[in-house]
Amino acid sequence: MELSRILQPEAVRVVNSLTSKKRLFQELGETAAAVYDLPQADVVDSLTDRESLGPTGVGQGIALPHARLSGLTEVKGVFLRIEKPLDFGAVDRQPVDLVFALLAPSGSGVDHLRALALVSRTLRDQGVCGKLRANTDPATLHAVLTEQPASEAA
Structure with a gap:
């Protein structure tokens, strides 16, 4: 599995x-709707429901909501870089x-877990x-995320 496929x-x-x-999840929903043709409300509701089980902020300024x-037929991703960091209730x-x-x-x-x-x-x-964190160009951010060497998923 490669990030370029997700x-x-x-x-x-x-x-x-x-x-x-809440506004973050709306932004994620809007992006998923525009890019992957998913119902925005379903994305927002699903992310909100998952987050109610426990925060997905993993620390060091990173959150992995899922x-x-x-x-959906395959795993899809949305990446946001927030210029003014958001209080997310992260573990740290x-x-x-x-x-x-x-x-x-x-x-x-298994695919969901491998992607995560x-x-x-x-x-x-x-x-x-x-x-x-040093770049603000979405194309550069995508390249940074997807040009990493593929490694075997857990």
Whole structure:
């Protein structure tokens, strides 16, 4: 599994600031609707429902919200770089500025977990995160995320 198969260039955006986690999920829903032709409300509701189980802020300014949706046939991703970090309730209580949302088919098991592991490994790389934080061009951000060497999923 490669990030280039999960994340379309059009699904990478830079946003100036967001006022809340709810607004973040709306932005993710709008992007998923525009790029992957998914119902925006379903994306927002699914991400919100998953987040109610526990925060997906993994620390060091990174959040990995994820949800399962009916109507999807493969895992899809949306990446946002937030210029003004957002209080997300992350495990280390640090605000979030890098958000990689994964949307998986409702019946997916292993593929969803592999995609989550791949994204997690990619964003644990401090070099990658440094490049993401140093750039504001969506095409550059997409290239940084997808040009990483493919590694075996967990």
